[in-house]
């Protein structure tokens with residue numbers, strides 16, 4: 163029993179940062195209707211930034227957020243504004259132009275290979291001030307770094323939802339995500355809105371990178387692991403749904419942690435896919451549907 | 457000098473021309489009808505004015521400034537507001553949110569809280585529905601939100617694309633009453649309609665569009681009395 167509860171705790175903690183990573187992807191999809199294949203690479207950039215920050219200064223890994231948050235926001239903003247916008251402009255009538263997939267895939271390859279050139283292929287870990295620390299609640303163990311991850315997820319998701327619901331820019335983003343042309347007719351510059359949405363998605367990937375650094379290896383292709391998980395989670399939760407991304411993340415986290423008590427991790431992966439397919443079979447639009455909730 | 461002056465515009469979808477040398481103008485304070493059958497090109501003209509698409513040639517002047525190459529948000533900023541065909545509300549946002557998004561342009565935004573009071577006075581039903589999601593409203597209510605959302609932008613000219621489309625006769629009346637009130641309060645109106653009787657009855661002047669060309673123009677009365685129009689559009 164205790165083992166199961168501990169496994170559930172672990173699953174929730176892991177699932178929360180999965181969910182956060184997926185949140186970044188789902189926002190970009192929800193607003194711009196494009197899939198960002200460079201999402202994991204942006205996460206990797208965030209991880210390397212946090213890694214070097216800790217290595218060089220010994221500061222708390224979350225101090226890297228001061229750099230990573232604006233850096234990745236601007237990176238995402240520019241990526242959309244410079245590379246993706248011309249495609250969207252040229253193909254106004256196409257809902258999801260394939261060229262965008264090619265561009266974001268290109269960015270993924272470029273970023274991963276740049277990291278490989280600069281940092282080499284080795285797996286790196288860094289001893290942060292919270293690495294290995296735990297917090298006990300009764301008999302149950304909460305690794306501090308993961309617990310911070312859960313809190314970061316809650317805070318980030320809360321801020322994003324608040325931003326979308328109550329700020330002028332947030333309302334413009336929601337409006338453009340629901341009807342591009344109607345948003346233009348309200349005087350909303352849709353491309354600026356897309357830049358901001360992409361910036362937010364990239365920023366979130368970077369935040370997850372910082373969260374991971376105390377307990378995860380960093381290497382140039384680390385993003386691929388998260389790409390695959392994020393795609394599953396986003397589709398599972400319902401494309402574009404924020405609660406769907408968070409719930410989907412937790413579901414995947416729970417499956418991995420509980421089933422890994424009984425089988426090897428390759429098998430837990432398989433179970434994730436089985437659940438994924440089962441959900442899509444029953445609810446093709448994902449758990450929370452395509453109906454957007456923000 | 458007209459408020460809005462359209463000079464010989466030609467519009468294309470790909471290689472297909474749908475608007476041929478259309479010229480029309482709207483004076484400050486007028487209600488102008490643009491009528492014509494399905495596919496005549498009415499919506500296309502509005503889309504060109506609001507910048508959703510570019511005219512292939514010709515000029516569109518607003519307050520004497522060419523706007524045919526401006527982006528839609530710049531055109532909104534100038535005070536030209538297009539309420540599109542089929543309402544196009546932000547379906548999952550509430551009525552109030554839809555209205556507030558309407559005030560997005562920098563001219564209207566600082567005054568949004570006053571403007572919304574005026575809009576609620578004009579369309580009291582919207583205040584009752586304030587917190588309801590737009591998608592859950594009836595067709596008539598949705599059209600009122602669409603008009604209210606347009607008014608939130610503080611238009612100098614409000615362009616309405618078939619506001620009566622698909623509504624029951626009582627509601628159609630209510631919509632035309634609202635249009636009249638909007639005009640009385642000083643907003644210029646360009647009304648695209650297929651309800652020829654009601655729209656010409658309300659308008660100072662009108663244009664009849666056929667196959668992308670202006671076939672007739674005149675005062676509302678003249679057009680209503682015109683035998684060919686009576687036959688083609690009123691079935692009399």
Ligand SMILES: Nc1ncnc2c1ncn2[C@@H]1O[C@H](COP(=O)(O)OP(=O)(O)OP(=O)(O)O)[C@@H](O)[C@H]1O
Nearest residue numbers: 469474492493494495496497498499500501541650
């Ligand atoms: N996106 C498009 N691509 C290609 N052709 C189009 C497009 N939109 C409209 N058309 C064509 O342009 C012509 C004019 O269309 P438009 O929508 O302006 O007509 P309308 O007068 O508004 O008609 P309705 O009363 O049915 O709304 C039609 O022949 C239509 O088929």
Ligand SMILES: [Mg+2]
Nearest residue numbers: 498499500541
């Ligand atoms: Mg039309």
